Amino acid sequence: MGIRLGCIADDFTGATDLANNLVRAGMRVVQLIDVPPDGAQRPVDADAVVIALKSRTAPAAEAVEASLRALAWLRSAGAEQIYFKYCSTFDSTPAGNIGPVTEALMDALGTDFTIATPAFPDNGRTVFKGHLFVGDVLLSASGMRHHPLTPMTDPNLVSVLGAQTTRAVGLIDHTVVGRGADAVRARIDDLRGQGAGIAIADAVSNEDLVRLGAAVQGLPLVTAGSGLAIGLPANWGFTPSDAAARLPPPGGHRAVISGSVSTATNRQVLEFLRAGRPAFSVDPLRIAAGEDVSGQALAFAESHLADGPVLFYSTEAPEAVRTVQSKLGAVEAGELVERTLARVARGLVERGVRQLVVAGGETSGAVVRALGVTGLRIGPQIDPGVPWCAAPLPGGDTLHITLKSGNFGGPAFFTDSFALLDREVS
Ligand SMILES: Nc1ncnc2c1ncn2[C@@H]1O[C@H](COP(=O)(O)OP(=O)(O)OP(=O)(O)O)[C@@H](O)[C@H]1O
Numbered sequence: 001m002g003i004r005l006g007c008i009a010d011d012f013t014g015a016t017d018l019a020n021n022l023v024r025a026g027m028r029v030v031q032l033i034d035v036p037p038d039g040a041q042r043p044v045d046a047d048a049v050v051i052a053l054k055s056r057t058a059p060a061a062e063a064v065e066a067s068l069r070a071l072a073w074l075r076s077a078g079a080e081q082i083y084f085k086y087c088s089t090f091d092s093t094p095a096g097n098i099g100p101v102t103e104a105l106m107d108a109l110g111t112d113f114t115i116a117t118p119a120f121p122d123n124g125r126t127v128f129k130g131h132l133f134v135g136d137v138l139l140s141a142s143g144m145r146h147h148p149l150t151p152m153t154d155p156n157l158v159s160v161l162g163a164q165t166t167r168a169v170g171l172i173d174h175t176v177v178g179r180g181a182d183a184v185r186a187r188i189d190d191l192r193g194q195g196a197g198i199a200i201a202d203a204v205s206n207e208d209l210v211r212l213g214a215a216v217q218g219l220p221l222v223t224a225g226s227g228l229a230i231g232l233p234a235n236w237g238f239t240p241s242d243a244a245a246r247l248p249p250p251g252g253h254r255a256v257i258s259g260s261v262s263t264a265t266n267r268q269v270l271e272f273l274r275a276g277r278p279a280f281s282v283d284p285l286r287i288a289a290g291e292d293v294s295g296q297a298l299a300f301a302e303s304h305l306a307d308g309p310v311l312f313y314s315t316e317a318p319e320a321v322r323t324v325q326s327k328l329g330a331v332e333a334g335e336l337v338e339r340t341l342a343r344v345a346r347g348l349v350e351r352g353v354r355q356l357v358v359a360g361g362e363t364s365g366a367v368v369r370a371l372g373v374t375g376l377r378i379g380p381q382i383d384p385g386v387p388w389c390a391a392p393l394p395g396g397d398t399l400h401i402t403l404k405s406g407n408f409g410g411p412a413f414f415t416d417s418f419a420l421l422d423r424e425v426s
């Protein structure tokens with residue numbers, strides 16, 4: 001039997017977030033890093049496969065091309081429904097990539113309608129009358145307005161998505177969602193009749209997501225944050241389960257790599273520093289000046305790993321990030337930092353780190369690729385949207401790794417995560 005649900009995630013933290021929700025809703029999930037090469041072994045015993053891409057901030061044409069390759073692979077593996085996963089804060093720009101990728105997937109699947117909802121109430125993301133809230137504030141008043149690559153300044157998702165696609169965008173509002181799956185299906189028929197191709201769907205609770213999940217049974221394509229995964233597996237008879245996949249016992253040194261500049265990560269870095277734990281600051285301006293910052297970081301690691309976890313961070317408050325970007329350019333600064341943190345990650349693993357926390361989606365993509373990891377097994381959840389995972393390293397060892405989305409996790413995440421690993425897995 002082929003897989004039921006084929007998922008395309010636009011970044012690596014988002015992919016584990018989605019896989020985590022699917023596992024908790026009862027599916028057996030395999031997460032792959034990038035589209036497997038021709039001839040690679042297909043996952044067996046999986047109800048869902050999540051392909052993690054690093055396409056969120058790539059040029060739109062590249063994001064479309066990678067997503068279509070992922071789609072082709074998932075269809076050839078038998079996927080019955082496709083799930084395009086993007087960020088719960090709808091990270092994108094007027095150039096894309098949510099709109100262009102959605103349209104390309106719709107065209108390739110020959111479908112004229114899909115829904116879009118980044119709602120993830122367990123992490124404070126709710127959609128009401130088409131407007132996205134982050135906690136108690138509109139998206140545009142949240143820290144996302146300062147995001148270095150995808151600043152979000154308009155909370156109205158109908159207009160945000162409308163600017164990125166040639167298809168008309170409609171709304172399935174909360175009054176409809178609250179009435180249940182039949183009402184949502186009727187609204188979809190209405191919108192189709194009016195010529196809309198995509199509908200933003202309101203959801204302010206997990207119950208809304210369960211109703212939406214039931215309503216979209218049979219749609220060839222759904223697009224969402226990870227929240228919709230709470231409601232979809234029931235369409236195939238899966239039932240929620242807390243029994244996350246068991247991971248092998250962890251070993252080796254512990255480290256944290258943080259290239260996220262989001263609000264929650266800033267708090268987590270401060271908390272770690274306040275506790276007086278060993279930490280090395282990776283300064284983009286020193287990298288740009290030609291200093292061997294990764295070499296210095298690894299020298300620091302050698303004298304502190306025994307007292308780990310050790311933190312390596314480029315995380316800064318928005319004003320400091322803006323200063324760096326004005327000197328180096330936003331994209332250039334991002335790439336410089338990602339390359340350096342990826343080199344540090346490789347050096348850490350060479351020095352015996354086998355338990356690694358990575359903060360930030362782009363950062364996770366760079367790190368995971370640099371480590372040669374091709375797949376992840378999903379383990380216990382640390383905080384909503386963030387599970388521990390196990391990854392085989394090219395040399396045969398197992399790396400325990402967690403990929404933390406920028407705005408996820410409690411203030412003590414960088415130490416609590418290791419405590420949970422001790423408790424649940426050792
Ligand atoms: N001090 C800094 N100055 C400028 N850019 C930075 C700095 N530190 C990190 N960056 C860049 O900012 C970007 C942060 O993106 P990343 O996706 O890793 O984190 P995030 O956006 O907080 O996380 P998520 O996507 O999971 O919400 C990366 O490209 C990173 O290299």
Ligand SMILES: O=C(O)[C@@H](O)C(=O)CO
Pocket residue numbers: 011013014015017018086087088089225226360361385405406
């Ligand atoms: O949906 C989210 O917020 C996360 O899974 C994510 O994609 C952050 O990069």
